[in-house]
Amino acid sequence: MNKRQTETLRVAPDGRTWCGAGWHRQEAGIHILHLQGTPYEMGRQHGALLKDQIPEGPIFYFRDYVEKLVRSSGLGALTPLVRGLLRQTVGRTVARKLPEYARASIQGMADGSGLKHADVLDGCTMPDSLMWVVARMIQARRVGPAVQHRLALSLGCTSAMAWGDATADGRLLHARNLDYHGVESWPKHTAVIFHTPDVGHRYVSVASAGVLMGGATAMNDQGLTLTLHQHMFTDGTKLGGTPIGTVGDQVMREAATLEEAEAILRQHKPIGCWTYLIADGKTNEVLCFEENPRRQVAHRIGRDEGRFGYANIYLDAELGATERDLYPSYWRHNRGRQERANALLARDGLTPTDLAGVLADEGQTDCRVRDSICMLMTVASVVFRPEDGTLWVATGEAPTSQNPFLAFSLATSDRLESEPALHPGVTADPERQAAFRDWRDAYVARVDHGDDAEARRLVEAARARQPEQPLYHYISGLLALEVGEARAAEERLDRAIALGHPDPERVATFHLWRGRARDLQGRRDDAVQDYHRALSGPVDPAAARAAKRGLARAHKLRRGAHIGVDFSFADVVMP
Numbered sequence: 001m002n003k004r005q006t007e008t009l010r011v012a013p014d015g016r017t018w019c020g021a022g023w024h025r026q027e028a029g030i031h032i033l034h035l036q037g038t039p040y041e042m043g044r045q046h047g048a049l050l051k052d053q054i055p056e057g058p059i060f061y062f063r064d065y066v067e068k069l070v071r072s073s074g075l076g077a078l079t080p081l082v083r084g085l086l087r088q089t090v091g092r093t094v095a096r097k098l099p100e101y102a103r104a105s106i107q108g109m110a111d112g113s114g115l116k117h118a119d120v121l122d123g124c125t126m127p128d129s130l131m132w133v134v135a136r137m138i139q140a141r142r143v144g145p146a147v148q149h150r151l152a153l154s155l156g157c158t159s160a161m162a163w164g165d166a167t168a169d170g171r172l173l174h175a176r177n178l179d180y181h182g183v184e185s186w187p188k189h190t191a192v193i194f195h196t197p198d199v200g201h202r203y204v205s206v207a208s209a210g211v212l213m214g215g216a217t218a219m220n221d222q223g224l225t226l227t228l229h230q231h232m233f234t235d236g237t238k239l240g241g242t243p244i245g246t247v248g249d250q251v252m253r254e255a256a257t258l259e260e261a262e263a264i265l266r267q268h269k270p271i272g273c274w275t276y277l278i279a280d281g282k283t284n285e286v287l288c289f290e291e292n293p294r295r296q297v298a299h300r301i302g303r304d305e306g307r308f309g310y311a312n313i314y315l316d317a318e319l320g321a322t323e324r325d326l327y328p329s330y331w332r333h334n335r336g337r338q339e340r341a342n343a344l345l346a347r348d349g350l351t352p353t354d355l356a357g358v359l360a361d362e363g364q365t366d367c368r369v370r371d372s373i374c375m376l377m378t379v380a381s382v383v384f385r386p387e388d389g390t391l392w393v394a395t396g397e398a399p400t401s402q403n404p405f406l407a408f409s410l411a412t413s414d415r416l417e418s419e420p421a422l423h424p425g426v427t428a429d430p431e432r433q434a435a436f437r438d439w440r441d442a443y444v445a446r447v448d449h450g451d452d453a454e455a456r457r458l459v460e461a462a463r464a465r466q467p468e469q470p471l472y473h474y475i476s477g478l479l480a481l482e483v484g485e486a487r488a489a490e491e492r493l494d495r496a497i498a499l500g501h502p503d504p505e506r507v508a509t510f511h512l513w514r515g516r517a518r519d520l521q522g523r524r525d526d527a528v529q530d531y532h533r534a535l536s537g538p539v540d541p542a543a544a545r546a547a548k549r550g551l552a553r554a555h556k557l558r559r560g561a562h563i564g565v566d567f568s569f570a571d572v573v574m575p
Contacts, residue, residue: 007048007112017049019112021196024049027415028395028406031191031209034413038198039101043108043212046193050209051113053189058182059120059210097271102246105212120210158373159227159277159310160341160358162350163284166306171387172281175355176217176227177373178380182208183398184444186379190400192393194413200253204410206382206393215248217382219391221410222256223281225384229312231273231292231323241269241293248276258287262298265289273322277310281386290316309341309358328540329571332503336363336371352392355383356424359394359401367502368436368469369570374399376440376568381405383422392422398440402428435465439472443567455479463492470499471570474510477517478563478572486520493517508539512547512575519555527554546575 010018016025021036022045033049035042047054054060098106110117157179163172180186189209196202202221205214216228226248247268255261261278273292279285286301286308297316301308311334314320325331344358359381363372381394381401389410396403402425409416425433442458445451456479463472477492493514501507515530527550534547549555557563564572 007044009048019045019048021045022049028404029190030393030395030406031189032408032414033191033193034196035193036196036198039104040108042195042197043105044112045108046210046212047109047112047115049112050189050191051115053209054109054113054115056185057189057209057211058180058186061182061185062122097241098243099246099250102213102243102249109210109212157227157229157312158337158341158359159229159308160345160355161277161279161286161308162306162345162355163279164303164306165348166345166350168349168351170284171385172279172284173350173352173355174219174225174227174277174279174384174386175359176382176384177359177375177378177401178206178217179375179377180379181377182379183377183440184448187396187398187400190380190393190395192391192408194410195252196413197253201256202410203252204389204391204408204413205249205252206380206391208380213245213249214252215245215250217380218248218252219384219386219389219410220252220255221389223386223389224252224255224258224261225279225281225386226251226261227277229275229277229310231275231312231314231319241271244270244272244274251276251278258283258285258300262287262289265291266296269293273319275310275314277308279384279386288315290314290319292319292322295319307342307345309338309345311335311338311341313338327566327569327571327573328505329566329569332505333370333372333569337373340371340373352383352385353422353424356381356392356394356401356405356422359383360424360428362428362432362436364502365432366468367471368432368439368466369471369568370502374401376436376443390416390419392419397437399436401425402433431465435462435469435472438462438465439567446565446567452479452482456483467495468499470496470501470506470510473499474513475565475567475570478513478565481513481517481520481557482561482563484520486517490514490517490521504538505540505543506571508534508537508547509543509571509575512543512550515547515550516555516557519550520557524554542574 012018016023020041023034025032031050035045106120107117110120158177160175164170167173186208191207191209193205193207195214203214203218205218219225228248247265251261251264255264258278258280265276270291270293276289278287284303288299288301290297295318297319299315313334314323340361340363341358344361359373361373362368363370378399378401383392383405391408392405393408394400394403394405405422407416407419438458438461442455445458446455459476459479463476466472473492473496477489480489480492493510496510511530511534515527518527518530531547531550535544566573
């Protein structure tokens, strides 16, 4: 008999639904989940209490993500075969390294929810499987534009910390944006999960329905906070290590000091390339632990330093040498976002609202994505105050960091009514925000739903709301090219060029694509002029190669062919 059939849920007068020692209720769109017991029992409580939400959340989105990558490569009928092969090789290899308590948790969630164990397992092993696939494709260097687009992996998590003289009351604050896949699915079922294991420390994780481990964004009752950053454009991954998510979860369960946290991290070899940021609210110190399968480096930021901002760039030079500059727009954004975070942290007297404001920051006004911390894929946002176990969690859709943050307490495992909500986005330009929501929805329509027509409509809506944004015009032009509207594409690229951009490399790319639009209209002389302009100043390497090809022969584009637009950074990885 399926164990879900014997599960008994009780609804209490206060609105909580109970499953054994675990309970659930929802407030302002956030699932509040309290889990207690053995790993299996906690997984089963999670599965039973959120059985209707888990299939709509990120686990099932992740389960199918690698399949989307393969499908976009043009393999067509071979997609099911490749998908199965990846699951039976890479996915199962990752799964075999799961620690026993993680296996028990996964089995418990499958039993509690009535979902197939294999489906849950596939979703849980996707992050490491995806990184391995990406690394192998980077090594091969034979990846077509569609796959390159899907492998743009537009991630840009930001952590911002302040303590001592930098904060209004001297207490440490640790703010974090999680930028990840599942723009629609992750925030739809945001969950604040209070874990009370039968062995180990109590802790709280900020995640989504179906995300079992607390190893990405969490705080424990010993005053430690933890956030995880992923390094994507690197070929430094290697199967055989401990899957991600479980090690950070172990830190939250077992560590009371930064020394203990570092010792746990050093016991495990990762599969991918990661950075753990762990802050101690008792001592006002920070551990920045960077790693790949071959190297681990611990940076300690002392109590006298007072501030620390981190994006997705290794601080260690040797680890940094493994990162591949395949996508300059991504790296410019990483640098700009890290510099922006540290600049915003520079003043004294910072409050929780100020730290939430760092997460909500849109960067300079002449480009919405260049150094913005609040991005299309910002699916979860939180501010921790570990000294007293308070956390503020953002509500609503992506980008979550511009929405109200509700207060919670690790001490009570529930909402903290005595602390007011944080409102970091109240001073932002409403029209600018609305345009970016259109932009986000265009991404979801195209990438998740395959609706190119709706994506074009939404990009036009964003362009109308914010006509001063050059990248909206640029991407609108590329989408027009896809459907054979070369003249319309040229007009939109004209506008992008007229507006300019802070990065001259971007302007060079505008000229490259306008040259292509002119080629497609049979205006070869005008197209050649644009290719020369693209090469006349700073230009990204891939765009330079494309412009040289344009000089050698007229550009051709098959009608209906996908160009490979990456909405996160409004560019094309391999033009």
